[in-house]
Amino acid sequence: MKKVGYLVLVVMLFSVFAACSNSAKESKTITIGWLPNESGEDIKSAREEIGKLVEKATGKKVEHKTTTDYIIAIESVANGNVDIAYLGAQGYIEAKNKNKKVEPLVIPSGKSGTAKDAVYYSWIAVKKGNEAPYMDGDKFKLDNIAGKKFSFVSNSSTSGFKVPSDGIVTYFNKQDKYKDLKKDDLLEGGSSNFFSEVLYGGSHQGSAVNLLADKVDAAAFCDTCVSNYVGLESGTDNRPGAVYKVKDDAAEPFDTVKGGEFSLISVTPVLNAPFVVNTDKVSADTIKKLVDAFTSAETTANQNIFVSKESGKKGIFAKTDKEAFVVVDDAFFNPVRELSN
Missing domain, CATH: 3.40.190.10 (Periplasmic binding protein-like II)
Incomplete structure:
Protein backbone atom coordinates (compact mmCIF):
# COMPACT_ATOMS: atom_id res chain seq x y z
CA MET A 1 0.00 0.00 0.00
CA ALA A 118 11.83 13.92 8.20
CA VAL A 119 12.79 16.53 10.77
CA TYR A 120 15.79 18.41 12.03
CA TYR A 121 15.99 20.68 15.09
CA SER A 122 15.77 24.39 15.77
CA TRP A 123 17.88 25.36 18.77
CA ILE A 124 17.97 28.32 21.12
CA ALA A 125 21.35 28.30 22.85
CA VAL A 126 23.40 30.24 25.39
CA LYS A 127 27.11 30.03 26.11
CA LYS A 128 28.14 27.30 28.51
CA GLY A 129 28.23 28.74 32.01
CA ASN A 130 25.32 31.11 31.34
CA GLU A 131 22.54 28.54 31.75
CA ALA A 132 21.43 29.42 35.32
CA PRO A 133 19.07 32.33 34.45
CA TYR A 134 17.23 30.02 32.07
CA MET A 135 16.63 27.19 34.53
CA ASP A 136 13.84 26.38 36.95
CA GLY A 137 15.13 23.44 38.97
CA ASP A 138 16.32 20.92 36.39
CA LYS A 139 14.06 22.34 33.65
CA PHE A 140 14.85 25.07 31.15
CA LYS A 141 12.60 28.09 30.62
CA LEU A 142 12.67 31.07 28.27
CA ASP A 143 11.49 33.81 30.65
CA ASN A 144 14.83 35.56 31.02
CA ILE A 145 15.57 35.98 27.32
CA ALA A 146 13.31 39.08 27.46
CA GLY A 147 15.50 42.17 27.39
CA LYS A 148 18.56 40.25 26.23
CA LYS A 149 20.68 40.54 23.08
CA PHE A 150 19.52 37.86 20.62
CA SER A 151 20.70 36.50 17.27
CA PHE A 152 18.49 35.04 14.56
CA VAL A 153 19.70 33.67 11.22
CA SER A 154 17.46 35.54 8.76
CA ASN A 155 13.78 36.42 8.90
CA SER A 156 13.41 34.05 5.90
CA SER A 157 14.90 31.13 7.83
CA THR A 158 12.58 28.38 9.03
CA SER A 159 14.59 27.07 11.97
CA GLY A 160 16.60 30.27 12.43
CA PHE A 161 13.60 32.61 12.76
CA LYS A 162 10.14 31.29 11.89
CA VAL A 163 10.06 28.41 14.37
CA PRO A 164 11.94 29.99 17.30
CA SER A 165 10.05 33.29 17.01
CA ASP A 166 6.74 31.41 17.00
CA GLY A 167 7.86 29.46 20.07
CA ILE A 168 8.91 32.61 21.90
CA VAL A 169 5.65 34.44 21.11
CA THR A 170 3.49 31.42 22.05
CA TYR A 171 5.37 31.07 25.36
CA PHE A 172 5.22 34.74 26.35
CA ASN A 173 1.63 35.34 25.17
CA LYS A 174 0.53 33.38 28.26
CA GLN A 175 1.84 36.21 30.45
CA ASP A 176 -0.28 39.33 30.83
CA LYS A 177 2.71 41.59 30.21
CA TYR A 178 3.30 40.02 26.81
CA LYS A 179 -0.22 38.97 25.79
CA ASP A 180 -0.05 41.23 22.71
CA LEU A 181 3.48 40.21 21.67
CA LYS A 182 3.79 39.38 17.95
CA LYS A 183 6.58 37.87 15.86
CA ASP A 184 7.18 41.21 14.17
CA ASP A 185 8.04 42.60 17.62
CA LEU A 186 11.11 40.36 17.66
CA LEU A 187 12.61 41.64 14.41
CA GLU A 188 14.41 44.60 15.96
CA GLY A 189 15.87 45.38 19.35
CA GLY A 190 15.61 48.50 21.48
CA SER A 191 14.92 49.78 24.97
CA SER A 192 11.16 49.53 24.41
CA ASN A 193 11.26 46.26 22.45
CA PHE A 194 11.23 42.65 23.58
CA PHE A 195 14.95 42.20 22.91
CA SER A 196 17.46 44.91 23.76
CA GLU A 197 19.34 44.15 20.55
CA VAL A 198 18.73 41.81 17.60
CA LEU A 199 21.47 40.58 15.27
CA TYR A 200 21.20 38.39 12.18
CA GLY A 201 23.92 35.88 11.43
CA GLY A 202 23.04 35.60 7.73
CA SER A 203 23.53 31.85 8.12
CA HIS A 204 23.08 29.34 10.93
CA GLN A 205 26.83 29.23 11.30
CA GLY A 206 26.94 33.01 11.57
CA SER A 207 24.26 33.07 14.25
CA ALA A 208 26.13 30.49 16.32
CA VAL A 209 29.34 32.50 16.01
CA ASN A 210 27.48 35.64 17.15
CA LEU A 211 26.77 33.75 20.37
CA LEU A 212 30.22 32.27 20.85
CA ALA A 213 31.91 35.61 20.11
CA ASP A 214 29.85 37.24 22.92
CA LYS A 215 27.94 39.53 20.57
CA VAL A 216 24.63 38.25 21.97
CA ASP A 217 23.30 36.49 25.08
CA ALA A 218 21.29 33.85 23.22
CA ALA A 219 20.95 32.69 19.62
CA ALA A 220 18.76 30.61 17.33
CA PHE A 221 20.28 28.17 14.81
CA CYS A 222 19.79 24.56 13.75
CA ASP A 223 21.57 21.28 14.43
CA THR A 224 22.31 20.16 10.87
CA CYS A 225 23.95 23.39 9.75
CA VAL A 226 26.51 23.38 12.55
CA SER A 227 27.09 19.62 12.82
CA ASN A 228 30.27 19.79 10.73
CA TYR A 229 31.81 22.24 13.18
CA VAL A 230 30.74 21.10 16.67
CA GLY A 231 30.56 17.90 18.69
CA LEU A 232 28.39 16.82 21.60
CA GLU A 233 30.33 17.41 24.81
CA SER A 234 27.73 16.34 27.38
CA GLY A 235 24.02 15.61 27.72
CA THR A 236 21.67 14.10 25.14
CA ASP A 237 21.86 15.15 21.51
CA ASN A 238 19.06 17.56 20.51
CA ARG A 239 17.71 17.92 24.02
CA PRO A 240 17.71 20.96 26.34
CA GLY A 241 20.81 20.86 28.51
CA ALA A 242 23.03 19.34 25.83
CA VAL A 243 26.45 21.03 25.59
CA TYR A 244 28.31 21.28 22.28
CA LYS A 245 31.94 22.26 21.70
CA VAL A 246 33.53 23.73 18.57
CA LYS A 247 36.02 21.28 17.04
CA ASP A 248 39.71 22.10 16.96
CA ASP A 249 39.79 21.79 13.17
CA ALA A 250 36.59 23.79 12.57
CA ALA A 251 36.51 25.74 9.31
CA GLU A 252 35.29 29.31 8.82
CA PRO A 253 33.50 31.00 10.45
CA PHE A 254 34.10 28.79 13.51
CA ASP A 255 37.90 29.03 13.19
CA THR A 256 37.73 32.19 15.32
CA VAL A 257 35.89 30.48 18.20
CA LYS A 258 37.59 27.07 18.39
CA GLY A 259 36.93 25.34 21.70
CA GLY A 260 33.88 27.50 22.36
CA GLU A 261 30.96 25.76 24.07
CA PHE A 262 27.23 26.40 24.17
CA SER A 263 24.21 24.86 25.89
CA LEU A 264 20.76 24.28 24.47
CA ILE A 265 17.86 25.85 26.36
CA SER A 266 15.13 25.12 23.78
CA VAL A 267 14.81 22.47 21.05
CA THR A 268 12.00 22.26 18.46
CA PRO A 269 11.63 19.76 15.59
CA VAL A 270 11.34 21.30 12.10
CA LEU A 271 10.26 19.86 8.73
Whole structure:
Protein backbone atom coordinates (compact mmCIF):
# COMPACT_ATOMS: atom_id res chain seq x y z
CA MET A 1 0.00 0.00 0.00
CA LYS A 2 2.88 2.35 0.76
CA LYS A 3 4.29 1.78 -2.73
CA VAL A 4 0.89 2.43 -4.29
CA GLY A 5 0.53 5.64 -2.32
CA TYR A 6 3.99 6.75 -3.37
CA LEU A 7 3.25 6.03 -7.04
CA VAL A 8 -0.02 7.95 -6.87
CA LEU A 9 1.82 10.93 -5.35
CA VAL A 10 4.51 10.84 -8.03
CA VAL A 11 1.89 10.67 -10.80
CA MET A 12 0.05 13.62 -9.27
CA LEU A 13 3.25 15.63 -9.03
CA PHE A 14 4.23 14.90 -12.61
CA SER A 15 0.73 15.93 -13.73
CA VAL A 16 1.27 19.28 -12.01
CA PHE A 17 4.75 19.61 -13.47
CA ALA A 18 3.51 18.72 -16.95
CA ALA A 19 0.74 21.30 -16.78
CA CYS A 20 3.22 23.94 -15.66
CA SER A 21 6.16 23.11 -17.83
CA ASN A 22 5.14 21.60 -21.15
CA SER A 23 6.27 24.81 -22.77
CA ALA A 24 9.44 25.14 -20.72
CA LYS A 25 12.34 26.24 -22.90
CA GLU A 26 15.20 24.42 -21.32
CA SER A 27 18.79 25.50 -21.31
CA LYS A 28 21.61 23.01 -21.77
CA THR A 29 22.70 24.03 -18.27
CA ILE A 30 20.93 23.44 -14.95
CA THR A 31 21.75 25.99 -12.27
CA ILE A 32 21.51 25.00 -8.61
CA GLY A 33 21.12 27.69 -5.95
CA TRP A 34 22.34 27.27 -2.37
CA LEU A 35 21.51 29.12 0.84
CA PRO A 36 24.40 30.69 2.80
CA ASN A 37 24.39 27.68 5.17
CA GLU A 38 25.39 25.33 2.32
CA SER A 39 27.60 27.82 0.47
CA GLY A 40 30.81 27.37 2.48
CA GLU A 41 34.05 26.31 0.82
CA ASP A 42 34.41 23.46 3.31
CA ILE A 43 31.40 21.62 1.81
CA LYS A 44 32.11 22.42 -1.83
CA SER A 45 32.67 18.71 -2.56
CA ALA A 46 29.21 17.91 -1.13
CA ARG A 47 27.58 20.46 -3.46
CA GLU A 48 29.53 19.08 -6.39
CA GLU A 49 28.35 15.55 -5.62
CA ILE A 50 24.75 16.74 -6.01
CA GLY A 51 25.84 18.42 -9.24
CA LYS A 52 27.25 15.14 -10.54
CA LEU A 53 23.93 13.43 -9.75
CA VAL A 54 22.01 16.07 -11.72
CA GLU A 55 24.44 15.96 -14.67
CA LYS A 56 24.27 12.17 -14.91
CA ALA A 57 20.47 12.17 -14.74
CA THR A 58 19.85 14.92 -17.28
CA GLY A 59 22.91 15.01 -19.52
CA LYS A 60 23.12 18.74 -18.84
CA LYS A 61 25.96 20.79 -17.42
CA VAL A 62 25.47 21.99 -13.84
CA GLU A 63 26.41 25.39 -12.47
CA HIS A 64 26.32 26.15 -8.75
CA LYS A 65 25.21 29.53 -7.42
CA THR A 66 26.29 30.06 -3.82
CA THR A 67 24.88 32.98 -1.84
CA THR A 68 25.51 35.07 1.24
CA ASP A 69 21.88 36.09 1.69
CA TYR A 70 18.64 34.11 2.10
CA ILE A 71 16.61 36.57 0.06
CA ILE A 72 18.95 36.24 -2.93
CA ALA A 73 18.58 32.43 -2.95
CA ILE A 74 14.78 32.62 -2.65
CA GLU A 75 14.42 35.33 -5.30
CA SER A 76 16.78 33.47 -7.66
CA VAL A 77 14.58 30.39 -7.96
CA ALA A 78 11.36 32.42 -7.97
CA ASN A 79 12.50 34.65 -10.85
CA GLY A 80 14.19 31.84 -12.77
CA ASN A 81 17.80 32.89 -12.31
CA VAL A 82 18.38 29.40 -10.93
CA ASP A 83 16.50 26.26 -11.94
CA ILE A 84 16.77 24.26 -8.73
CA ALA A 85 17.47 25.42 -5.17
CA TYR A 86 17.94 23.85 -1.78
CA LEU A 87 15.79 25.96 0.55
CA GLY A 88 14.30 25.69 4.00
CA ALA A 89 10.56 25.13 4.27
CA GLN A 90 9.95 28.85 4.86
CA GLY A 91 12.20 29.75 1.95
CA TYR A 92 10.21 27.43 -0.32
CA ILE A 93 6.93 28.95 0.85
CA GLU A 94 8.22 32.46 0.16
CA ALA A 95 9.49 31.43 -3.28
CA LYS A 96 6.14 29.81 -4.13
CA ASN A 97 4.27 32.89 -2.95
CA LYS A 98 6.31 34.87 -5.47
CA ASN A 99 5.92 32.31 -8.27
CA LYS A 100 3.33 29.51 -8.25
CA LYS A 101 5.49 27.52 -10.67
CA VAL A 102 8.02 26.76 -7.92
CA GLU A 103 7.39 23.21 -6.65
CA PRO A 104 9.09 20.85 -4.20
CA LEU A 105 11.27 18.23 -5.88
CA VAL A 106 12.45 15.99 -3.00
CA ILE A 107 13.37 16.23 0.66
CA PRO A 108 15.88 14.21 2.65
CA SER A 109 13.96 11.64 4.70
CA GLY A 110 14.26 10.83 8.37
CA LYS A 111 16.05 7.80 9.80
CA SER A 112 13.16 5.58 8.69
CA GLY A 113 13.75 6.39 5.03
CA THR A 114 10.33 8.08 4.84
CA ALA A 115 8.85 11.55 5.28
CA LYS A 116 7.20 10.55 8.57
CA ASP A 117 10.26 11.45 10.63
CA ALA A 118 11.83 13.92 8.20
CA VAL A 119 12.79 16.53 10.77
CA TYR A 120 15.79 18.41 12.03
CA TYR A 121 15.99 20.68 15.09
CA SER A 122 15.77 24.39 15.77
CA TRP A 123 17.88 25.36 18.77
CA ILE A 124 17.97 28.32 21.12
CA ALA A 125 21.35 28.30 22.85
CA VAL A 126 23.40 30.24 25.39
CA LYS A 127 27.11 30.03 26.11
CA LYS A 128 28.14 27.30 28.51
CA GLY A 129 28.23 28.74 32.01
CA ASN A 130 25.32 31.11 31.34
CA GLU A 131 22.54 28.54 31.75
CA ALA A 132 21.43 29.42 35.32
CA PRO A 133 19.07 32.33 34.45
CA TYR A 134 17.23 30.02 32.07
CA MET A 135 16.63 27.19 34.53
CA ASP A 136 13.84 26.38 36.95
CA GLY A 137 15.13 23.44 38.97
CA ASP A 138 16.32 20.92 36.39
CA LYS A 139 14.06 22.34 33.65
CA PHE A 140 14.85 25.07 31.15
CA LYS A 141 12.60 28.09 30.62
CA LEU A 142 12.67 31.07 28.27
CA ASP A 143 11.49 33.81 30.65
CA ASN A 144 14.83 35.56 31.02
CA ILE A 145 15.57 35.98 27.32
CA ALA A 146 13.31 39.08 27.46
CA GLY A 147 15.50 42.17 27.39
CA LYS A 148 18.56 40.25 26.23
CA LYS A 149 20.68 40.54 23.08
CA PHE A 150 19.52 37.86 20.62
CA SER A 151 20.70 36.50 17.27
CA PHE A 152 18.49 35.04 14.56
CA VAL A 153 19.70 33.67 11.22
CA SER A 154 17.46 35.54 8.76
CA ASN A 155 13.78 36.42 8.90
CA SER A 156 13.41 34.05 5.90
CA SER A 157 14.90 31.13 7.83
CA THR A 158 12.58 28.38 9.03
CA SER A 159 14.59 27.07 11.97
CA GLY A 160 16.60 30.27 12.43
CA PHE A 161 13.60 32.61 12.76
CA LYS A 162 10.14 31.29 11.89
CA VAL A 163 10.06 28.41 14.37
CA PRO A 164 11.94 29.99 17.30
CA SER A 165 10.05 33.29 17.01
CA ASP A 166 6.74 31.41 17.00
CA GLY A 167 7.86 29.46 20.07
CA ILE A 168 8.91 32.61 21.90
CA VAL A 169 5.65 34.44 21.11
CA THR A 170 3.49 31.42 22.05
CA TYR A 171 5.37 31.07 25.36
CA PHE A 172 5.22 34.74 26.35
CA ASN A 173 1.63 35.34 25.17
CA LYS A 174 0.53 33.38 28.26
CA GLN A 175 1.84 36.21 30.45
CA ASP A 176 -0.28 39.33 30.83
CA LYS A 177 2.71 41.59 30.21
CA TYR A 178 3.30 40.02 26.81
CA LYS A 179 -0.22 38.97 25.79
CA ASP A 180 -0.05 41.23 22.71
CA LEU A 181 3.48 40.21 21.67
CA LYS A 182 3.79 39.38 17.95
CA LYS A 183 6.58 37.87 15.86
CA ASP A 184 7.18 41.21 14.17
CA ASP A 185 8.04 42.60 17.62
CA LEU A 186 11.11 40.36 17.66
CA LEU A 187 12.61 41.64 14.41
CA GLU A 188 14.41 44.60 15.96
CA GLY A 189 15.87 45.38 19.35
CA GLY A 190 15.61 48.50 21.48
CA SER A 191 14.92 49.78 24.97
CA SER A 192 11.16 49.53 24.41
CA ASN A 193 11.26 46.26 22.45
CA PHE A 194 11.23 42.65 23.58
CA PHE A 195 14.95 42.20 22.91
CA SER A 196 17.46 44.91 23.76
CA GLU A 197 19.34 44.15 20.55
CA VAL A 198 18.73 41.81 17.60
CA LEU A 199 21.47 40.58 15.27
CA TYR A 200 21.20 38.39 12.18
CA GLY A 201 23.92 35.88 11.43
CA GLY A 202 23.04 35.60 7.73
CA SER A 203 23.53 31.85 8.12
CA HIS A 204 23.08 29.34 10.93
CA GLN A 205 26.83 29.23 11.30
CA GLY A 206 26.94 33.01 11.57
CA SER A 207 24.26 33.07 14.25
CA ALA A 208 26.13 30.49 16.32
CA VAL A 209 29.34 32.50 16.01
CA ASN A 210 27.48 35.64 17.15
CA LEU A 211 26.77 33.75 20.37
CA LEU A 212 30.22 32.27 20.85
CA ALA A 213 31.91 35.61 20.11
CA ASP A 214 29.85 37.24 22.92
CA LYS A 215 27.94 39.53 20.57
CA VAL A 216 24.63 38.25 21.97
CA ASP A 217 23.30 36.49 25.08
CA ALA A 218 21.29 33.85 23.22
CA ALA A 219 20.95 32.69 19.62
CA ALA A 220 18.76 30.61 17.33
CA PHE A 221 20.28 28.17 14.81
CA CYS A 222 19.79 24.56 13.75
CA ASP A 223 21.57 21.28 14.43
CA THR A 224 22.31 20.16 10.87
CA CYS A 225 23.95 23.39 9.75
CA VAL A 226 26.51 23.38 12.55
CA SER A 227 27.09 19.62 12.82
CA ASN A 228 30.27 19.79 10.73
CA TYR A 229 31.81 22.24 13.18
CA VAL A 230 30.74 21.10 16.67
CA GLY A 231 30.56 17.90 18.69
CA LEU A 232 28.39 16.82 21.60
CA GLU A 233 30.33 17.41 24.81
CA SER A 234 27.73 16.34 27.38
CA GLY A 235 24.02 15.61 27.72
CA THR A 236 21.67 14.10 25.14
CA ASP A 237 21.86 15.15 21.51
CA ASN A 238 19.06 17.56 20.51
CA ARG A 239 17.71 17.92 24.02
CA PRO A 240 17.71 20.96 26.34
CA GLY A 241 20.81 20.86 28.51
CA ALA A 242 23.03 19.34 25.83
CA VAL A 243 26.45 21.03 25.59
CA TYR A 244 28.31 21.28 22.28
CA LYS A 245 31.94 22.26 21.70
CA VAL A 246 33.53 23.73 18.57
CA LYS A 247 36.02 21.28 17.04
CA ASP A 248 39.71 22.10 16.96
CA ASP A 249 39.79 21.79 13.17
CA ALA A 250 36.59 23.79 12.57
CA ALA A 251 36.51 25.74 9.31
CA GLU A 252 35.29 29.31 8.82
CA PRO A 253 33.50 31.00 10.45
CA PHE A 254 34.10 28.79 13.51
CA ASP A 255 37.90 29.03 13.19
CA THR A 256 37.73 32.19 15.32
CA VAL A 257 35.89 30.48 18.20
CA LYS A 258 37.59 27.07 18.39
CA GLY A 259 36.93 25.34 21.70
CA GLY A 260 33.88 27.50 22.36
CA GLU A 261 30.96 25.76 24.07
CA PHE A 262 27.23 26.40 24.17
CA SER A 263 24.21 24.86 25.89
CA LEU A 264 20.76 24.28 24.47
CA ILE A 265 17.86 25.85 26.36
CA SER A 266 15.13 25.12 23.78
CA VAL A 267 14.81 22.47 21.05
CA THR A 268 12.00 22.26 18.46
CA PRO A 269 11.63 19.76 15.59
CA VAL A 270 11.34 21.30 12.10
CA LEU A 271 10.26 19.86 8.73
CA ASN A 272 13.20 18.90 6.54
CA ALA A 273 14.26 21.31 3.81
CA PRO A 274 13.36 20.62 0.16
CA PHE A 275 15.13 20.84 -3.13
CA VAL A 276 12.71 22.94 -5.18
CA VAL A 277 12.37 23.43 -8.93
CA ASN A 278 11.07 26.25 -11.10
CA THR A 279 8.75 24.35 -13.45
CA ASP A 280 8.78 27.23 -15.90
CA LYS A 281 12.49 26.59 -16.44
CA VAL A 282 12.65 22.80 -16.20
CA SER A 283 10.44 20.47 -18.25
CA ALA A 284 8.31 17.64 -16.86
CA ASP A 285 10.56 15.11 -18.60
CA THR A 286 13.68 16.50 -16.93
CA ILE A 287 11.91 16.70 -13.57
CA LYS A 288 11.01 13.00 -13.82
CA LYS A 289 14.66 12.17 -14.54
CA LEU A 290 15.71 14.22 -11.53
CA VAL A 291 13.19 12.61 -9.17
CA ASP A 292 14.18 9.14 -10.38
CA ALA A 293 17.86 9.95 -9.83
CA PHE A 294 17.43 11.54 -6.40
CA THR A 295 15.26 8.67 -5.11
CA SER A 296 17.33 5.87 -6.64
CA ALA A 297 19.03 3.14 -4.61
CA GLU A 298 22.34 4.32 -6.07
CA THR A 299 21.90 7.80 -4.61
CA THR A 300 20.71 6.43 -1.27
CA ALA A 301 23.90 4.38 -1.07
CA ASN A 302 26.17 7.24 -2.19
CA GLN A 303 28.38 7.91 0.82
CA ASN A 304 29.46 11.24 -0.64
CA ILE A 305 25.85 12.48 -0.53
CA PHE A 306 24.60 10.79 2.63
CA VAL A 307 27.67 11.08 4.83
CA SER A 308 28.24 8.97 7.92
CA LYS A 309 29.97 10.39 10.98
CA GLU A 310 32.49 7.56 10.83
CA SER A 311 33.65 8.59 7.34
CA GLY A 312 35.14 11.84 8.60
CA LYS A 313 33.76 13.60 5.51
CA LYS A 314 31.94 16.90 5.62
CA GLY A 315 28.55 16.78 3.94
CA ILE A 316 25.10 18.31 3.79
CA PHE A 317 23.06 15.16 4.47
CA ALA A 318 23.79 12.72 7.29
CA LYS A 319 23.58 8.94 7.09
CA THR A 320 22.64 7.34 10.40
CA ASP A 321 20.19 4.65 9.27
CA LYS A 322 17.91 4.54 6.19
CA GLU A 323 18.09 8.18 5.09
CA ALA A 324 17.17 8.78 1.44
CA PHE A 325 15.54 11.42 -0.74
CA VAL A 326 11.75 11.14 -0.90
CA VAL A 327 8.96 12.88 -2.81
CA VAL A 328 6.53 15.20 -1.01
CA ASP A 329 3.85 17.56 -2.25
CA ASP A 330 3.18 21.19 -1.44
CA ALA A 331 0.77 20.32 1.40
CA PHE A 332 3.63 18.72 3.33
CA PHE A 333 4.78 22.23 4.26
CA ASN A 334 1.41 23.46 5.57
CA PRO A 335 2.50 23.20 9.23
CA VAL A 336 5.14 25.86 8.52
CA ARG A 337 2.62 28.00 6.60
CA GLU A 338 0.33 27.90 9.60
CA LEU A 339 3.00 29.59 11.75
CA SER A 340 2.27 32.76 9.78
CA ASN A 341 -1.45 32.70 10.58
